[in-house]
Amino acid sequence: MKTVYIVDAKRTPQCKSGTELSLVAAPYLGHYLIRHICEKWNVPIDEVDEVIVGNTGTPAKYPNVGRVIALEAGLHKKTSGYSVHRNCASGMEALSQAYDKISSGRSSLIFAGGVENMTQMPLMFGKEMTDFFLNLSKAKTTSDKIKTFLSFRLPHLKPIIAIEQGLTDPFCGKNMGQTAELLARELNITRLEQDEFADRSHKKAIAAQKAQVTKDEILPIIAGKNRDKLINQDIGPREQSTVESLGKMKPFFERETGTVTIGNSCPITDGGSMLLLCNEETLKKHNWTPLARIVDYHFHGLEPERMGMGPLLATHGLLKRTHKVLSGMDLVELNEAFAAQAIAVMRAMKDEKISERWGISERLGEIPLEKLNVNGGAIALGHPVGSTGSRLIVSLVHELRKRKGKFGLATLCIGGGQGGAMMVENLS
Numbered sequence: 001m002k003t004v005y006i007v008d009a010k011r012t013p014q015c016k017s018g019t020e021l022s023l024v025a026a027p028y029l030g031h032y033l034i035r036h037i038c039e040k041w042n043v044p045i046d047e048v049d050e051v052i053v054g055n056t057g058t059p060a061k062y063p064n065v066g067r068v069i070a071l072e073a074g075l076h077k078k079t080s081g082y083s084v085h086r087n088c089a090s091g092m093e094a095l096s097q098a099y100d101k102i103s104s105g106r107s108s109l110i111f112a113g114g115v116e117n118m119t120q121m122p123l124m125f126g127k128e129m130t131d132f133f134l135n136l137s138k139a140k141t142t143s144d145k146i147k148t149f150l151s152f153r154l155p156h157l158k159p160i161i162a163i164e165q166g167l168t169d170p171f172c173g174k175n176m177g178q179t180a181e182l183l184a185r186e187l188n189i190t191r192l193e194q195d196e197f198a199d200r201s202h203k204k205a206i207a208a209q210k211a212q213v214t215k216d217e218i219l220p221i222i223a224g225k226n227r228d229k230l231i232n233q234d235i236g237p238r239e240q241s242t243v244e245s246l247g248k249m250k251p252f253f254e255r256e257t258g259t260v261t262i263g264n265s266c267p268i269t270d271g272g273s274m275l276l277l278c279n280e281e282t283l284k285k286h287n288w289t290p291l292a293r294i295v296d297y298h299f300h301g302l303e304p305e306r307m308g309m310g311p312l313l314a315t316h317g318l319l320k321r322t323h324k325v326l327s328g329m330d331l332v333e334l335n336e337a338f339a340a341q342a343i344a345v346m347r348a349m350k351d352e353k354i355s356e357r358w359g360i361s362e363r364l365g366e367i368p369l370e371k372l373n374v375n376g377g378a379i380a381l382g383h384p385v386g387s388t389g390s391r392l393i394v395s396l397v398h399e400l401r402k403r404k405g406k407f408g409l410a411t412l413c414i415g416g417g418q419g420g421a422m423m424v425e426n427l428s
Contacts, residue, residue: 002102004293011274052066054094073111183340187343291398292424331408397424
């Protein structure tokens, strides 16, 4: 197995849905990152083997986002490109496939990452309206057309919200917020605990912005209707956040008895992330100094209605594969889909009585808050679904470098009942 190196890792600013990145189509959240990295490292455009991109809300205009990004970035036409979909971990899936191809010797130089414009996920017509359009197109005579027109009813115009359907599990029938509510009830996670967790995420993100800590990982992007805005930081963290203000928000997913609100959940977000990966021969050929190496990864399944516990199982599997321990991780990026979900995972990791419910008969350990999502997590930064899995790695490798840490863990839950985890080693 060949070592897989991370030469560079960049991401866009992440912006809440409907704000600064709303007009930027998904491919353009990735191609400029590749262009920048190619120029910075003098990457020969005809030596890139593949571009692998995670994306969940495939735009109708760009059915294979990965290939579009490869061409828009100016890479050679022989460079293949494709898109992958593993819900919340699509970006991590892209990295894992790149890892497999390079470590096995099939490839030597790959761009991998993820993009998502959740603002542009469409509204769709239901069956009645699509049947109406179909029948209208088939109508040949005037009388047939009149008959078809008379069949129209106003309720036919009721839209199907693509993002709402996508966030509802087809197997158990619960939306993602309801799965978080289930964990909160079963593990007795209080509303106050969730709001305190969310408030910490915002405070960490704001502190990082003020100290310009994330400037090395974020590549500014030009946006706006007239392309007249330079966006250079995340739009989402709330400086005025307090536990008290979060406590005033009403439950969103179970309005009568719930504890999960839009304040202690991740917002719908637009963003992209990209990493340049290669083998040792390529490093030596171009005299590149890598940021890190990918140690290994692991994905694991579980019941969809408790999908939020995926990081517990994925992390356990990864630690077993790598013969590492949780306490040996200098930093941990645990995606904050919901405060309740993240708290549930951390609670189970340090309590074998809880983890035994998922077949883990040992205590993984405790994640100290000073190691967790040190520059804020998804509750503050957002969760652009196709990108988050790779965004976690981008943030992790840069922060390990700053803090001179050695090993870092990135993990996240995956809609549909899965978890993903990846470990990196800082080399800089």
